[in-house]
Amino acid sequence: MFHLFVIIFLLCICASFIQRTTGFGFGVFIMTMLPFLMPSYGEATTLSGLLAMSNSLVICIRMRRYLELRRLMPILTTFIIVSTFSIFCLKRMDDAVLHIILGVALVLVSVYFIFFSNRIKIPANRKGQITAGAISGLMGGFFGAQGPPAVLYFVSTVKDKNQYMALMQSYLLCGNIMMTMVRAYNGFLTPTVGWDYLYGIGGVAIGTTIGGYVFRRISNKWFRYVVYCYIGISGIIMLVV
Secondary structure: OHHHHHHHHHHHHHHHHHHHHHOOOHHHHHOOOHHHOOOOHHHHHHHHHHHHHHHHHHHHHHOHHHOOHHHHHHHHHHHHHHHHHHHHHHOOOOHHHHHHHHHHHHHHHHHHHHHHOOOOOOOOOHHHHHHHHHHHHHHHHHHOOOHHHHHHHHHHHOOOHHHHHHHHHHHHHHHHHHHHHHHHHOOOOOHHHHHHHHHHHHHHHHHHHHHHHHHOOOOHHHHHHHHHHHHHHHHHHHHHO
């Protein structure tokens, strides 16, 4: 039991640091290991969502003055609809099938990130918002990793890193609140998830604090390169795990 506590605690420090620095990546990072530590895949995505939600809540409070709702609502609405459908499908699928789907999805996303993320831009219009929200909803509902598609949209349409961070964290916060309620309804919010959340929340606090220090020292000029760099690293992680 103690070794489980240590592993989750350390994973949360790293995942929170990544998300506070780049604006996403909590689910991408922690879901490379969390399914192997939890009784079921649904419980792993629920725990990931709860911890990421706590991380985003702190950032949203601190950066609320930079939030522009008109940029947020279309992509968020699409995400909520698609991810809700995905979570209901999740209840009707066994873990073996999910691992196969996850493996295929991660390989495809990795190829996109590594070879095409700098060549193909998501358009800054309603079609781009709906497309990004739909893909994000599928990835969030099934795999607890809804960040990358939204990141590609927000990075391509927002120039200021503070506006980007406020939008991205508000998106993740609202999405994780909704998905947690749907997962609870489907029986994935278990006592095990609750105890593991207590193991990880201290790591979230530490990682968020350190990540905020790094974020404040990155200029707008270089911030986009930092984000795309981590997208590339995410792709490599997805390919090798």
